[in-house]
Amino acid sequence: MNMGQIVARCRRLVARASGRRGQAGEPLVRPTEPPHYHTMRDGDGHLIWEGAYDLYPLWSAFGIPDDLRGQTVIDVGSASGFFAFECEKRGAGPVIATELASVAERDVKANRQAFPRQQLTATPEKSQSDIRELIAMLGSQVQLRVGNINEPLHDTLGQYDWVIFGSLLTVLRNPILALEHVRALTRGRAVVIASYLPHESRAVLSWVQSDRPFDWWLPSKSLVPDMLRAVGFGRVEEVRDFVLRHRNGDEQHQACWHAFP
Ligand SMILES: C[S@@+](CC[C@H](N)C(=O)[O-])C[C@H]1O[C@@H](n2cnc3c(N)ncnc32)[C@H](O)[C@@H]1O
Numbered sequence: 001m002n003m004g005q006i007v008a009r010c011r012r013l014v015a016r017a018s019g020r021r022g023q024a025g026e027p028l029v030r031p032t033e034p035p036h037y038h039t040m041r042d043g044d045g046h047l048i049w050e051g052a053y054d055l056y057p058l059w060s061a062f063g064i065p066d067d068l069r070g071q072t073v074i075d076v077g078s079a080s081g082f083f084a085f086e087c088e089k090r091g092a093g094p095v096i097a098t099e100l101a102s103v104a105e106r107d108v109k110a111n112r113q114a115f116p117r118q119q120l121t122a123t124p125e126k127s128q129s130d131i132r133e134l135i136a137m138l139g140s141q142v143q144l145r146v147g148n149i150n151e152p153l154h155d156t157l158g159q160y161d162w163v164i165f166g167s168l169l170t171v172l173r174n175p176i177l178a179l180e181h182v183r184a185l186t187r188g189r190a191v192v193i194a195s196y197l198p199h200e201s202r203a204v205l206s207w208v209q210s211d212r213p214f215d216w217w218l219p220s221k222s223l224v225p226d227m228l229r230a231v232g233f234g235r236v237e238e239v240r241d242f243v244l245r246h247r248n249g250d251e252q253h254q255a256c257w258h259a260f261p
Contacts, residue, residue, distance in 0.1 A: 035247075036130055037079035037122040042138060043089055052121045052247050055082050062191060062256050063239035064162070068092035071161040074185060076149050076168065079122055080130040083164040083191075084142045096157060097131050098147040100124035105148055107173040112213035121246070150177060154184040161188035167244075167254070169194040169224075171214045175205075179231040183261070190259040192228065195244070195252040196221040221255055233259035 036051035062083075069091035075084040078097035088095045100106065103123045122130075131144045147153045149168065163186045165179075172178045182190050197206050200220040208215040219227065225236040241255035 035122065037127060038082035040080060040082065040085065040130075040134060048134070048137065050247070051080055053244065054247075058242055058244070059086070061240040061242045062193065063258055064090070064191065066090055068162070071188070073162040073164065074098065074153075074157065074160040075164040075166075076147075076153070076182065076185070077166070078131060078144075079127045081127075081134055081142065083166060084131070085134060085138065085140060087162065087164075088140055088142055092162070093141060095142045096145055096160070097142050098145050098149075098153065098157075099127050099131065100148055101146045106214055107150070107171065107216065108213040109216070112211060149181050150174065152181055152184060154181065157185065159187040160185055163188075163190040164193075165190055166193040167195065169219065170208070170217050173216055175217060175219075176227065176231060179227055183228075183231045183233060183259075186233075186259070186261055188260075190228075190233070191256060192224065192259055193254060193256045194219065194224055195254050196224065196241075198253045224255070224257060228257065228259040233261060235260040 036049050037053060038051040039054035039056065040048040040051065041056065042048055064087065067090060068087055071092045072094055073084065073087045073092045074096040075081065075087070076098050078084050078099055081097045084095050084097035102125055105124070128144060131142070134140060135142055135144070145157060147157065150172065163182055165182045168178065169175050169192070182192070195218060197204070197218040197220045201222065202220060203223040203226055204220050205223060206218045206220070208218055221241065225238070228236045236257050236259045239256040239258060241253065244252045244254045
């Protein structure tokens with residue numbers, strides 16, 4: 001544990017003892033609007049805040065080992081930073097979390113722009129502020145970088161042992177271009193998590209008919225390994241499929257693959 005983490009841990013313990021935060025599973029930080037994207041817990045497992053998605057019960061589906069000492073990680077489109085902070089807890093470093101500069105950078109269907117801001121799960125601006133708050137609160141060394149996976153991020157950020165690419169494939173207008181950039185960031189392996197079209201055995205990419213401006217495609221499960229191989233990954237392994245639940249009750253079928261150069 002470094003000095004920043006010791007100081008941050010003492011602050012959390014004092015806050016808990018004084019009854020201001022974190023009593024009996026109460027969040028350490030009150031929910032805000034727009035809500036946090038991820039539910040977050042500290043290194044001791046105490047709840048920091050509840051988010052739209054609680055990925056802790058799904059951790060085993062991502063195939064990320066408990067010992068990441070000596071491994072570098074980039075978490076692309078990190079939102080509240082769940083993957084970045086969880087990898088750091090397992091000893092990874094440096095750990096980079098990327099977010100867009102602003103919501104204006106998201107890939108929006110031109111005919112679907114009137115989407116109420118309050119219906120967004122979290123804006124990039126809110127996610128950046130979550131990550132900064134968590135870095136201070138946890139005494140973390142996670143580094144926040146502004147970046148867009150539609151651009152060749154590897155030119156400025158380099159290559160990593162672990163590249164986490166979670167829940168992004170379906171919200172990008174050019175998923176193959178983005179996967180090419182993921183491939184270029186990957187020295188060790190990419191962890192690709194994506195929603196998929198259930199009950200479809202053919203390899204298809206389906207256009208999403210929805211009012212939501214960011215939802216473009218849903219691949220069938222059998223297509224994703226083909227897409228990964230088409231951008232230059234040599235070997236692709238499916239880790240597991242699962243159901244992702246939003247706290248509003250919405251559910252998505254998702255799966256996680258590990259892709260190796
Ligand atoms: C659906 S959330 C997924 C969050 C997290 N990766 C996970 O798996 O739980 C997508 C995140 O990626 C960010 N994002 C959207 N478009 C992006 C892009 N073109 N490049 C990088 N990040 C993007 C969004 O701001 C948002 O925080």
